[in-house]
Amino acid sequence: MGRPGLAVVDGNGCGFAGKLMRRALLIAVPYVWLLALFLIPFFIVLKISLSDVELAIPPYTPTLDLSQGWSGITDFFSQLDFENFVWLTEDDLYWKAYLSSVKIALISTVLTLLVGYPIAYGMARAPAEWRPTLMMLVILPFWTSFLIRVYAWMGILSNEGYLNQILLWLGIISTPLTILNTNTAVYIGIVYTYLPFMILPIYSSLERMDESLIEAAEDLGCSRLKAFWLVTIPLSRPGIIAGCFLVMIPVIGEFVIPSLLGGSSTLMIGKVLWEEFFSNRDWPVASAVAVVLLLILVIPIVLFQRNQQKQTEAEQ
Amino acid sequence: MPFQSDRRTGAALNTNVFAPWEDPQAKPLIQFQNVTKRFGGFTAIDNLSLDIFEQEFFALLGPSGCGKTTMMRMLAGFEKPTDGHIMLGGQDIDPIPPNKRAVNMMFQSYALFPHLSIWENIAFGLRRDNMPKRDLEDRVEEMLRLTRLEQFARRKPHQISGGQRQRVALARSLAKAPKLLLLDEPLGALDKKLRQDTQFELMDIQEKTGTTFVIVTHDQEEAMTVASRVAVMDQGKLMQVSTPDRIYENPNSVYVADFIGDVNIIEGRATANGDEAYQIDWAEGQSPLTATSSTGFSNGQSCHLAIRPEKVTISADRPADAINAVQGKVLDIAYLGNLSTYYVELPNGTIIKAQSANTRRISRRSFTWEDPVWLSWTATAAVLLAN
Numbered sequence: 276m277g278r279p280g281l282a283v284v285d286g287n288g289c290g291f292a293g294k295l296m297r298r299a300l301l302i303a304v305p306y307v308w309l310l311a312l313f314l315i316p317f318f319i320v321l322k323i324s325l326s327d328v329e330l331a332i333p334p335y336t337p338t339l340d341l342s343q344g345w346s347g348i349t350d351f352f353s354q355l356d357f358e359n360f361v362w363l364t365e366d367d368l369y370w371k372a373y374l375s376s377v378k379i380a381l382i383s384t385v386l387t388l389l390v391g392y393p394i395a396y397g398m399a400r401a402p403a404e405w406r407p408t409l410m411m412l413v414i415l416p417f418w419t420s421f422l423i424r425v426y427a428w429m430g431i432l433s434n435e436g437y438l439n440q441i442l443l444w445l446g447i448i449s450t451p452l453t454i455l456n457t458n459t460a461v462y463i464g465i466v467y468t469y470l471p472f473m474i475l476p477i478y479s480s481l482e483r484m485d486e487s488l489i490e491a492a493e494d495l496g497c498s499r500l501k502a503f504w505l506v507t508i509p510l511s512r513p514g515i516i517a518g519c520f521l522v523m524i525p526v527i528g529e530f531v532i533p534s535l536l537g538g539s540s541t542l543m544i545g546k547v548l549w550e551e552f553f554s555n556r557d558w559p560v561a562s563a564v565a566v567v568l569l570l571i572l573v574i575p576i577v578l579f580q581r582n583q584q585k586q587t588e589a590e591q
Numbered sequence: 592m593p594f595q596s597d598r599r600t601g602a603a604l605n606t607n608v609f610a611p612w613e614d615p616q617a618k619p620l621i622q623f624q625n626v627t628k629r630f631g632g633f634t635a636i637d638n639l640s641l642d643i644f645e646q647e648f649f650a651l652l653g654p655s656g657c658g659k660t661t662m663m664r665m666l667a668g669f670e671k672p673t674d675g676h677i678m679l680g681g682q683d684i685d686p687i688p689p690n691k692r693a694v695n696m697m698f699q700s701y702a703l704f705p706h707l708s709i710w711e712n713i714a715f716g717l718r719r720d721n722m723p724k725r726d727l728e729d730r731v732e733e734m735l736r737l738t739r740l741e742q743f744a745r746r747k748p749h750q751i752s753g754g755q756r757q758r759v760a761l762a763r764s765l766a767k768a769p770k771l772l773l774l775d776e777p778l779g780a781l782d783k784k785l786r787q788d789t790q791f792e793l794m795d796i797q798e799k800t801g802t803t804f805v806i807v808t809h810d811q812e813e814a815m816t817v818a819s820r821v822a823v824m825d826q827g828k829l830m831q832v833s834t835p836d837r838i839y840e841n842p843n844s845v846y847v848a849d850f851i852g853d854v855n856i857i858e859g860r861a862t863a864n865g866d867e868a869y870q871i872d873w874a875e876g877q878s879p880l881t882a883t884s885s886t887g888f889s890n891g892q893s894c895h896l897a898i899r900p901e902k903v904t905i906s907a908d909r910p911a912d913a914i915n916a917v918q919g920k921v922l923d924i925a926y927l928g929n930l931s932t933y934y935v936e937l938p939n940g941t942i943i944k945a946q947s948a949n950t951r952r953i954s955r956r957s958f959t960w961e962d963p964v965w966l967s968w969t970a971t972a973a974v975l976l977a978n
Binding site: 485487488490491492493494495496498501506509510512589 | 667668669688689690691694695696698699700702704705706715716719720749763764767
C-alpha cells in the first residue's frame with residue numbers, strides 16, 4: 276500500500292515543478308511583449324530626447340560606440356543631458372500646443388458624448404432584432420481608410436463643398452461659410468472619427484440595463500425625464516467614463532485631423548511633433564515632445580484603468 | 592392551507608369574518624368595469640369585470656399568458672385598457688400616469704436600483720414627494736424595522752441575499768403607504784423553504800399595514816396560502832373568483848378543478864336520483880356512480896365528476912357501506928414522503944388517483960404494484976360539473 280502513496284507524492288512533486296515552469300512561462304509572455312513593443316522603443320525615444328541635434332545620419336549625437344569598450348559607454352552617458360526638456364519650457368509654442376491639445380480633446384470629448392449618447396440610447400432601446408444591424412452601421416466606417424474619410428470631409432466642408440452648395444441651394448446662406456481649415460472643421464472631424472468609441476461602451480452599459488428599473492422609478496413617483504436622470508444616467512456612467520477616455524486619450528495626440536482639416540491657427544501637439552521630426556529634422560526635441568506627451572497621457576490612462584477595474588469588481 | 596383558511600375565512604372560529612365581497616353595501620376599492628386589453632390582434636384581457644375590496648389580499652392566479660400580469664400592469668398604469676374602465680376608490684384612473692397613482696408595485700425582478708444603497712432604495716419614492724428630512728428618515732427606519740433589514744441599510748443590492756432583496760423590494764414599495772400594493776410573482780425567485788417563510792411574513796405585513804395587496808402568481812399553493820380571495824384566470828377571462836377553500840372544494844368548472852390541485856375527472860351522463868342526487872353512467876359494464884349537486888342537471892345531460900385524490904379511499908376489499916366503489920389494480924405509486932398517490936387502472940383503462948397519508952413505514956405499505964384494490968368515495972366527495 277505504501278508504494279502507490281509514494282508514487283502519488285512523486286507525481287505531485289513533479290507536477291508542482293512543472294506547474295511553476297508553466298506559470299513562469301505564462302507570466303513571461305506578456306512581459307516579453309511589453310518589453311519588446313513598448314519599453315525598448317520608449318527607451319530609444321527617451322535616449323534620443325536626451326541627445327543633441329547633428330547634421331548626420333542618424334541626425335543626433337552621441338551614438339553608442341561599443342568598440343571603445345568601457346570608456347565609450349561612460350563617454351556616451353556623459354554627453355546626455357536635459358537640454359531639450361529645458362528648451363520645451365523656454366519656447367511658449369510647446370506648452371501652448373499641449374494646452375490647446377488638451378482643450379480641443381476635452382471639448383471634442385464632450386461633443387462626442389452629446390452626439391454619441393442619444394445614438395447609443397436609441398440603439399439600446401431599438402427592437403432586439405434591429406440591434407445587430409445598427410451596431411454594424413456604427414462600425415461600418417472603420418472598413419474604409421481613415422485617411423480617405425478625412426479627405427472626404429475636406430470635400431464636404433470646403434467653400435465649394437457639398438455642405439455649402441446645399442445650404443446655398445436651400446437659401447439658408449448667401450455666401451459660402453468658411454469651415455475648412457478652422458477649429459470647427461477639426462471638431463467635426465474628431466467627433467465623426469471617434470464617435471464609435473463613444474457609442475459602443477455606452478451602448479453596452481445601456482443594453483444590459485433592466486427595463487423594469489425605469490418602470491420602478493416611474494412607479495415610485497418619477498416622471499420619465501426624472502427617471503432617466505436618476506436611473507439611466509447613473510447606471511450608464513461606467514460606459515460614459517470608458518467612452519470619454521477612449522475618445523480623449525487618442526485625440527490629445529491626434530495629428531491627421533488637425534493637419535488636414537485644421538488651419539494655421541489650429542495648434543495641436545501632434546502637429547508640432549510632426550513638424551519637429553520632418554520639417555526641422557530635430558529628432559531630439561521631437562522626442563522630448565513625445566516623452567512629455569506620454570507623461571501627460573499616463574494620468575488619464577491610469578484613471579481609465581481604475582474605472583475599468585472598479586466596474587469589473589462591481590460586476591462580480 | 593388549512594391554517595390560512597381558518598384564520599381568514601373560518602366562520603366557525605371567528606364571528607367577525609372579513610368578507611366584504613359578501614356585503615352588498617361594501618364599496619370596492621378597485622373596480623374593473625368591462626375591461627378589454629388588446630395587443631395588436633391578441634386579446635390579453637377579454638371584457639372582464641372584477642371588484643377588489645379594501646384590505647383584501649387578492650390573488651390573480653393562472654398559467655403564463657392568461658393575462659394576469661396585464662391586469663397588474665394596468666393597475667400600475669404601465670398599460671391602458673383598450674375598452675372599459677378601471678376605478679380606484681371610485682375614481683377612473685385610466686388617464687393618470689403611473690407616477691401619480693397611489694399604487695405601488697413590487698416587481699418580479701425586484702428592480703432594485705443597483706447604484707443606490709438599501710437605505711436610498713427605500714427612500715427613493717419618499718424623496719420624490721419632497722418629504723421633510725426627519726419624516727423621511729423615520730419612515731425609512733420604520734420600513735427597515737418592518738422588514739428586519741436594519742443591519743443591511745448601508746449595503747448595495749448586490750451585497751445581500753435573494754431573500755433580503757425581496758424584502759427590500761417590499762419595503763420600498765410599501766414606503767409611500769400606497770392604497771394598493773401590487774406584487775408580481777413576489778416569491779418566484781426564492782427557494783421553496785424561504786418561500787414558505789416569506790409567505791407568512793407577507794401576510795403579517797399585509798395585516799399590520801392594512802394595505803390592499805394584489806398578488807400575481809402562477810403558483811396555486813402560494814395563492815391559496817396568502818390570499819383572502821383568489822381569481823383563477825384563463826385566456827383573459829376570470830374562470831372563478833372566490834375564497835381559497837371554495838375554489839378548492841367547489842370549483843365551478845373542470846378547468847378550475849384541474850388547475851387547482853390534483854383531481855380525477857370522470858365523464859358521464861347524469862340522471863336525477865332523488866333530491867339533489869344524481870346517478871352518473873360513465874362506462875360500459877360499470878355500475879353507475881352517485882353524487883350530490885345543488886346545480887340542476889337534466890336527465891341524460893353530459894357531465895364531469897371531479898374527485899380530489901385525497902377523498903378517494905383505497906382498500907383491499909370492497910368496503911361494505913361504500914356508495915361509490917370501483918375495482919382496479921395499482922399501476923404506479925408516487926411516494927411523496929408524507930403522502931403516497933396510487934395510480935389505479937380500472938378494467939376499462941381509466942386511471943384514478945387515490946391519495947393516502949403514509950401513517951406506516953414504507954416497508955409495511957399495504958399495497959404495491961399490480962395489487963388488485965378497491966377505490967371508494969362518498970356521494971358528497973365529488974363535485975358534479977357541467978363543463
